[in-house]
Each structure stands twice: as structure tokens, then as C-alpha cells.
Amino acid sequence: MVNTSGGNSCFIETTHNSCFDLLTEDEKQLVESHRLVVNFKKGEIIGKQGSFASHIIFLNEGLVKVYLEGKPKDLILKIVPSNHLIGLPSIYDGNNRFIYSVATYSDSSVSLIDISLFKQLLGMNSQFALKIINILNEDTALIYGRFFCLTMKQSHGRVADILLCLAKRVYKKDNFNLAISRSDMADLTGLSSESVIRILKEFKDNGLISVAGKDFTILDTARLEKISQLG
Amino acid sequence: MVNTSGGNSCFIETTHNSCFDLLTEDEKQLVESHRLVVNFKKGEIIGKQGSFASHIIFLNEGLVKVYLEGKPKDLILKIVPSNHLIGLPSIYDGNNRFIYSVATYSDSSVSLIDISLFKQLLGMNSQFALKIINILNEDTALIYGRFFCLTMKQSHGRVADILLCLAKRVYKKDNFNLAISRSDMADLTGLSSESVIRILKEFKDNGLISVAGKDFTILDTARLEKISQLG
DNA sequence: AAAAAAAAATGACATAGATCAGTTTTTGAC
DNA sequence: GTCAAAAACTGATCTATGTCATTTTTTTTT
Numbered sequence: 001m002v003n004t005s006g007g008n009s010c011f012i013e014t015t016h017n018s019c020f021d022l023l024t025e026d027e028k029q030l031v032e033s034h035r036l037v038v039n040f041k042k043g044e045i046i047g048k049q050g051s052f053a054s055h056i057i058f059l060n061e062g063l064v065k066v067y068l069e070g071k072p073k074d075l076i077l078k079i080v081p082s083n084h085l086i087g088l089p090s091i092y093d094g095n096n097r098f099i100y101s102v103a104t105y106s107d108s109s110v111s112l113i114d115i116s117l118f119k120q121l122l123g124m125n126s127q128f129a130l131k132i133i134n135i136l137n138e139d140t141a142l143i144y145g146r147f148f149c150l151t152m153k154q155s156h157g158r159v160a161d162i163l164l165c166l167a168k169r170v171y172k173k174d175n176f177n178l179a180i181s182r183s184d185m186a187d188l189t190g191l192s193s194e195s196v197i198r199i200l201k202e203f204k205d206n207g208l209i210s211v212a213g214k215d216f217t218i219l220d221t222a223r224l225e226k227i228s229q230l231g
Numbered sequence: 232m233v234n235t236s237g238g239n240s241c242f243i244e245t246t247h248n249s250c251f252d253l254l255t256e257d258e259k260q261l262v263e264s265h266r267l268v269v270n271f272k273k274g275e276i277i278g279k280q281g282s283f284a285s286h287i288i289f290l291n292e293g294l295v296k297v298y299l300e301g302k303p304k305d306l307i308l309k310i311v312p313s314n315h316l317i318g319l320p321s322i323y324d325g326n327n328r329f330i331y332s333v334a335t336y337s338d339s340s341v342s343l344i345d346i347s348l349f350k351q352l353l354g355m356n357s358q359f360a361l362k363i364i365n366i367l368n369e370d371t372a373l374i375y376g377r378f379f380c381l382t383m384k385q386s387h388g389r390v391a392d393i394l395l396c397l398a399k400r401v402y403k404k405d406n407f408n409l410a411i412s413r414s415d416m417a418d419l420t421g422l423s424s425e426s427v428i429r430i431l432k433e434f435k436d437n438g439l440i441s442v443a444g445k446d447f448t449i450l451d452t453a454r455l456e457k458i459s460q461l462g
Numbered sequence: 463a464a465a466a467a468a469a470a471a472t473g474a475c476a477t478a479g480a481t482c483a484g485t486t487t488t489t490g491a492c
Numbered sequence: 493g494t495c496a497a498a499a500a501c502t503g504a505t506c507t508a509t510g511t512c513a514t515t516t517t518t519t520t521t522t
Contacts, residue, residue: 068375070383077375089368099372122361129360130353136367137320141330143371144299144308147378151421152301155509182470190382192510197471213470213518386479413500423480428501444488444500463522470517480507487500492493 014138015083016058019131027121027128036112040104046086047102053090055112059083062108063170063179066100067187076187077143079105081170086110088136091119105180150190153228158189159199160228163209167218175217245369246314247289250362258352258359267343271335277317278333284321286343290314293339294401294410297331298418307418308374310336312401317341319367322350336411381421384459389420390430391459394440398449406448 020028037060040046046057049069061082068075077100080086090096096115122129149161162185167174182200186193203209208224210217218224251259268291271277277288280300292313299306308331311317321327327346353360380392393416398405413431417424434440439455441448449455 068379070379073383075379075382077378089371091364092368092372093365099375119361122364123357126354126357126360129357129364130350133322133353133360133364133367134324136364136371137323140320140367140371140374141323143374143378144330147308147374147381148299148301148306150378151306151381152304181468193470194472194511195509198509201471424499425481425501426479429479432501466519466521468517468519470515472513472515474511474513476511477507477509480505482505483503485500485502487498489496489498491496 016085016135017083019085019128019135022128022131023121023125027125030117031113031121034114034117038110038112040108040110042104042106045101045103046108046110047098047100049098049101051098053087053096053098054115056088056090056115056118057086057102058111058113059086060109060111062110063105064102064108065105066102068100074101074187075190078139078146079170079188085135087115088132088139090115091122105184155189155191155195156199156202156227157229158191159185159196159203160208160224162189163203163216163218164221164224164228166216167221174219174221175215178214178216247316247366248314250316250359250366253359253362254352254356258356261348262344262352265345265348269341269343271339271341273335273337276332276334277339277341278329278331280329280332282329284318284327284329285346287319287321287346287349288317288333289342289344290317291340291342293341294336295333295339296336297333299331305332305418306421309370309377310401310419316366318346319363319370321346322353336415386420386422386426387430387433387458388460389422390416390427390434391439391455393420394434394447394449395452395455395459397447398452405452406446409445409447 020031023031036055040062046064047053059080059082063082064080064086066077066080066086068077080102086102087098089099122132149158153161166178167176170176180188182196183193186196189196191199200209200211203224204211208218208220208227210219251262254262267286271293277295278284290311290313294313295311295317297308297311297317299308311333317333318329320330353363380389384392397409398407401407411419413427414424417427420427422430431440431442434455435442439449439451439458441450
């Protein structure tokens, strides 16, 4: 199920909301009463790498990117859709820092859960802890896949990969109106925007996709998948 | 403490044996009685990506690499020294598969702990589970650092990085006799062995290090660190 | 609706690092 | 200690992709 090498490396489909089902009524109540709902506009930063992580983030609605800040360019670790937990790796014995930055692609709503409450729950409820371990491990598999993709595949493979990912996981259909810019796609693939544009044109010329502005249609999934494997 | 961007990306110093201290005497006994000790020679494969992960691995003695298998080249995720747990990400609700391969750099001894027993312990003992979450998160931070290093730094930075890592963490002194080959260093840095050799020569010519065969001495840590930052 | 700003597209060029084809050195076996 | 095999090294290319400079298109603002 979890595909490490070769495959697609976009984001996890399974949602994280179910983990709260493992809490007792009292524990749920505790979370509910300590939950803060905050809205963010497109492009805003929800969490900043290195800063004190006071809360675990649950994305109610929206689309965000999780990334490491770099001098010339950032490294996007993953895209996270709604109903996912963000910031779990900040749960760390030492100081609870954000190990990455989080910013919105579109208007988003998040619930903030106090990190010490969250740790308390983990220490109280081992079934909940086990579920969180599951979520962390699923995430790890995802990041490994992306790590592999960005270090071992070359440009065509990476673009094919991201196109398939967008179709299959984000929009769940073969034709979609892309919410992100070419420059975002460049960040996502670790390429320059010029390269992304050139490769998209190539794919278009070869009948793999049709592109008109932000309207994309995947025409030849099979061939794209082949290219994604190691092209 | 955990350095994500910029810094060194080799492996984690803190050992994992302490996590077992959180078990009760009965639980410890259970682990002890189900533990299998196995020895591996240099270059042998301990775990194979994709195969069924029946056990969690604890490295008693030795040095191993954890890597994703790739067609032309593998991607080394991390080097793991003794007293570390390996294979924790296999703890996954679905099928327990190895999400990576594990092979020895040198003769090694491991303890194998049945994965369902391990899961059982996690479900029983929430303090233990919390500790495992900590270990997973520390690991995640490490991998992020390496991900950043291999995607954002160029060749000189990567080689400087690995040299510093070897000196600081593996051998814990500035002069050491390297156990791994240039080709292993290439794998570790994601470069070709020719490039590694050329850069080592360059560093040598510039008085940053001295190299004679497998004997390395770090001469100018400060400058190497600068190069490692983003060179 | 016009003007300004941002994003997308295109072409020319530069370059980091891979690949290839060799030579030299080291290691290991008998 | 000799020979064979592997590893280390070197130099000459090659190529994928980034960078830069410019134009066209789209989006946003007024």
C-alpha cells in the first residue's frame, strides 16, 4: 500500500480525524475545550520552522504546504489536505520546536491543540499513542518516497509524478483546474519553473496531457506512469 | 538540538536502549524471552525493502546502512551505529513491510524483537509508546536534514558534510581510518565516486583535510563547516 | 477598460556533475 | 612474494538542468 520507491510521492489519502475516536469521552471533552480554531488566508504562514511549537495543528479545511526553509529555495516536504494533523514531529522530549514551516496554498481553517495536552493524552491513552505512531509511520513512508523521487528521478519523471499525484489524489479526476502556480510546481518538483514549463510543453506536444493555462487534462496515464517510474 | 536545515546530516547520537527501561519487569522479561540474537558479516543484508517485517531490529554491535533500493543506485537514508532500533516505521496497521533495506557496513550483531510483541507493548505501556514516538520524531528530523542536504546542497557541501559527520559522530576524533570505500561515500553523498575523489583531492590541496588512502585528518573544521552550510 | 503587475513562455547560454575510458595503486588469495 | 581482482585516481567529454534576458499572456488594480 505505502509505496516507497518508484511510485508516486504526493501526499497521504487517509485522514487523521479518526485518531480522536480512540479517546474516551472525558479525553475528547478535554481536547474540545482546549481547541482553538483559527483561519488563515491564502499564502499565510501557520507555523515557522525553528519557532516554539505550542500546538499540534489539525487542518479542518484548506490546502497547505510543509517545507524546510533554505537560502535560495525552500524544500517542500509534503502537501497536506484537510483533515490531517500537522506538527506531530514537534513532539519531542527536548524543546518543542517546529522542525518545518507550514504555509497555506489556499484559505484554510485549523484547530490548534495544546502540545502539552497532546503529550498528556499520549501518555494516558496507549491506543491513541499507537494510532499516532501509525500516522507518523505513514508519513515517514511518504517522505521517503518523495526523498527518493527528488534525488533519484530526473526532471521528466518528477513532473510526471506530480501530475499523476495531482490528478489521483488532490483533484481525483483526470481533468482539473490547478490551484497552484508553475512556480509552486517547480518548488514541488525541485526544478526551476522554466524547466517545469518546458517539460509540460513537451508532454503536451507528445499527447500525454492537454494544458491550457491552469486547465489540465491527463490524456495518457499509462505513459505518464512509465515516465514517472524512472524517467 | 535537532538540526534540520543547513547543518550536518549524518546520524543520531542518542542511543535507543534506554526505551526499554520504561517497561515493567514483566514486560522486560517478555522481550528478553522473545529476543533472537543474530550475527551478520560485513556486507550482508539484514532486512529487505518490501519483504514482510516480522521483527523490530535492535543493533547491539556494528554499523549498518538503511537505504531505499533504486534501479541504477540506492538512496542511503541513514547510517545507524550500535544501540539503535531499526525498522520502527514497519509498525503499521496494514501489512508490516520493511519500507527500506538494511545492510551491514561491518560485522554486526542484532537482537530481533517480534513485531507483534512490540506492538502489544506499545498498546499496553503508553510511556513506552511515548518514548518510541520521541525516537521516531528524532529520526524524522534527521532524515529531513539529509533530505535537505541531498537536494539543496551541491557537491562540495555534501562532501564537507559527510566528512564532518564522520569525524564528529562516527569516529569522534579529527583523524580516523575510514571503514567505508569511496564508492560508499559516493552513495552517502548522492554523487559519483569520481566526483567524491576529485573533491577530496581539492580539499586536500586547499589544506582542509589530509588524506592518505583511508587515513583522514580534518585540518580546518571551521572552513569545512562553512562549505557544508551551503557550498 | 486601461494600466500595472505578475505569471507564463521561449531562446541562448553556462555549468555542475555524470559518464566513459583509461592508468595506477591497493588488497587479497594462493 | 606473485598474481589477480578490486578500488582509487585522472583526464576528456557529454548532458541535463539552471540561469539570464526577453516577450507574451494573464491577472489585478484603479
